[in-house]
Amino acid sequence: MSAKIGILTSTPSFSDNYGAVLQAYALQFYLQQRGFQAEDIRYQGEKEPALGVKAGYAARFKGVFLSGDSLTKSLAVVATKRKRMTRECLFKEFLKDHLSLSPARVDYSTLQEQVGRYNAFVCGSDQVWNPRVHGGKNDPGYFLQFASGKARTIAYAPSFGVSIIPEACKQNLSEYVGHIDFVSVREDSGARLLAEHAGIEAPVVVDPTLLLTASDWDAIAKKPEWLPDRYIAVYKFGERSEYDKLIKETARKLGLEVVNIPAAVDPVFKTRWNIGPSEFLAIMRGAELVCTDSFHATVFSVIYRRPCIVFPRDVPGSAKSMNSRMEGLLRRLGLEARYTVAPSEWASALDANLDFDDVHERLNDWRSFSMDFLDRALAGIGE
Numbered sequence: 001m002s003a004k005i006g007i008l009t010s011t012p013s014f015s016d017n018y019g020a021v022l023q024a025y026a027l028q029f030y031l032q033q034r035g036f037q038a039e040d041i042r043y044q045g046e047k048e049p050a051l052g053v054k055a056g057y058a059a060r061f062k063g064v065f066l067s068g069d070s071l072t073k074s075l076a077v078v079a080t081k082r083k084r085m086t087r088e089c090l091f092k093e094f095l096k097d098h099l100s101l102s103p104a105r106v107d108y109s110t111l112q113e114q115v116g117r118y119n120a121f122v123c124g125s126d127q128v129w130n131p132r133v134h135g136g137k138n139d140p141g142y143f144l145q146f147a148s149g150k151a152r153t154i155a156y157a158p159s160f161g162v163s164i165i166p167e168a169c170k171q172n173l174s175e176y177v178g179h180i181d182f183v184s185v186r187e188d189s190g191a192r193l194l195a196e197h198a199g200i201e202a203p204v205v206v207d208p209t210l211l212l213t214a215s216d217w218d219a220i221a222k223k224p225e226w227l228p229d230r231y232i233a234v235y236k237f238g239e240r241s242e243y244d245k246l247i248k249e250t251a252r253k254l255g256l257e258v259v260n261i262p263a264a265v266d267p268v269f270k271t272r273w274n275i276g277p278s279e280f281l282a283i284m285r286g287a288e289l290v291c292t293d294s295f296h297a298t299v300f301s302v303i304y305r306r307p308c309i310v311f312p313r314d315v316p317g318s319a320k321s322m323n324s325r326m327e328g329l330l331r332r333l334g335l336e337a338r339y340t341v342a343p344s345e346w347a348s349a350l351d352a353n354l355d356f357d358d359v360h361e362r363l364n365d366w367r368s369f370s371m372d373f374l375d376r377a378l379a380g381i382g383e
Contacts, residue, residue, distance in 0.1 A: 003382025004037040006102070006118035008142055010126040010133075011042055018235075018261070018280045019209075019296025021091065023125050025098055025277075026208035027156065029216070031122075034378065039100035041114060044107045045142065047135035080265055083273040087262060090276025098220060108139075111146045119382045120152035125186055125208050130161030131169050138169050143176035153179070154377045157186040157205050157370075160193055163324040174198040182377035184370075188331075189324040204328075205370035209299050210363065214285075217303065221285060222278035228257045233287035233306075234269060235261040235297040238313035242343040244268045247291050250309075250350065259283055263294065295325055302333060302363065305356040309349050311340045332366060333359050 007027060010020045024040055031038035095101065106114060121144050127133060128142040140146070144153040155177070165173075177183055177198050184205045185191050194200045232251050236243075247269075251258050260269035261280060275283065284290065284300040292298060293313035301308035310330065312323045330336050337352035 002035050002037050003119040004039075004117065005031055005381070006041045006114060006121045007038060008041055008043050008121065008123045008128065008144070010128055011040060011101075016087065016091065016262075018277050019294065019299075020126055021094060021099070021277045022281070022296065023208045025220075026212050027122070027125065028100060030208065030211045030374070031378075034375075036378070036381070039102055041102045041111075042105040043111060043141050044105055045134055045139045046108065047137070047139070048133065080271075080273070084262075084265075087273045087275060090274065090279070094277045108141045108146070111141050115147055115150050118151060120154065120378070121147045122154045122156050123180075124156040124158035124184075127159045127161035129158045129190070131165050132162065136166045136168055138172055138176055140176065144180055145176060148179040152181055152377075152381055154182045154374075155180050155202075156184055156374060156377070157207055158190070159186040159325055160190050161325060163189040163193075165193060165197070170197045174200070177202075182373070184373055187325045188328040203369070203373055204332075205373055206363075206366050207295070207299060209296060210303070210367060211370065212303075214303050214305075217281050217300075218285070220278055221281035222276075223282040223286070224272075224274065224279050226272070227283065227286065228259065230255075230288055231257040231259045231286075232289045232291055233259050233261060233283050233297075234291045235263055236266075236291070236293045236311075236313070237263045238293050240293075240311070240313075241268075243291075243293075243311045243340075243346075246343060246346045250289070250291070250346075254289070256288055259287070261297075293326070295329065298326060298329060302335070302356075302359060305360075307338075307354055308335075309338055309340065309346070310335075311343075311346075333362050335359060 009024050009027070028038045028040070123142050123144050129138070131137065142158070147153050174197065177194060177200055183200060183202045185194065185202045186205065186207055188204055191202050191204050194202045232247070234247055247258065258269055260266060260271045261275055261283060262271045262273060265271070281300065284297065284306065285304045287306050290297055290301040290306050290308040292308065293311050298308060298310055310326060314323055327339065330339050338349050338354070340346050340349045
């Protein structure tokens with residue numbers, strides 16, 4: 001029987017995040033192609049949203065209006081509840097058909113019980129080390145502390161998500177990461193954080209989605225019947241009206257419809273809710289232009305060689321900014337010119353030359369480097 005690998009990744013965001021689901025699929029697919037059994041452990045971090053637990057109506061209603069969103073957006077969340085359930089069903093269907101999950105949910109107190117079930121553990125990818133997700137602390141589960149000295153431990157492309165971490169995270173970072181057998185990170189900013197605060201030099205590897213090729217993704221893509229022939233694909237998390245205006249102007253100038261993929265309820269653009277992960281892939285594949293502040297939408301525009309324009313989700317320079325991961329990706333692939341630091345740069349970014357042959361040559365080199373890291377980390381497991 002082949003060796004079994006348990007993966008700890010961003011499971012709580014599976015309910016509505018395309019990138020989180022697709023990176024989880026990609027890592028499982030890669031490991032399975034290498035002959036391993038692989039499944040995601042349904043781990044519940046201490047500060048993460050409860051998995052599969054619905055709050056009462058009063059709590060949910062209160063949460064919507066205390067979220068910090070605008071009143072318009074808060075009302076839109078309430079008004080679109082039924083429509084959003086369509087997307088939820090598509091995500092559940094995708095998970096059922098394409099992802100292996102552990103039978104039971106676990107918290108950290110019961111995570112050690114998983115050690116005997118697997119030959120090795122992988123943490124990552126996505127933002128499993130992001131302090132904003134874990135109450136400003138390092139979650140020991142996502143640093144594989146439960147398996148230290150008991151099984152092979154591998155950090156594959158975990159992301160801090162931010163370029164500045166709180167003091168509480170610095171205090172035990174060296175101890176946590178030092179106990180992992182093979183360590184890599186997803187971004188240059190993450191490598192810098194490990195070097196500065198843990199004294200560890202970690203290679204920067206590709207996100208799991210980039211381990212797969214366009215033909216791999218085509219196998220699970222599903223084109224919606226309603227998809228226009230020509231369109232701009234919009235996928236954004238931030239609420240930055242200056243960029244919304246530019247997207248509308250660009251669509252009008254190019255004579256293209258806007259297909260708004262829901263990252264959240266967006267009162268600015270008409271949103272289609274019948275989009276699951278497979279539909280997301282097909283929309284990325286066919287877009288004439290991708291406008292986004294999303295890491296994974298940028299990734300798939302690259303995979304499918306689609307022109308993109310990328311803008312910052314957070315105000316540049318803010319302590320909570322997650323822009324560094326996007327900037328690092330674009331820099332490594334030679335796409336910095338397609339990034340608009342300010343709205344005034346939109347026109348020049350849109351007109352910037354795109355040489356996808358060069359981009360993919362860079363990507364292939366980076367992908368090979370990342371595969372070499374994984375193959376070394378996985379060598380001998382189960383023998």
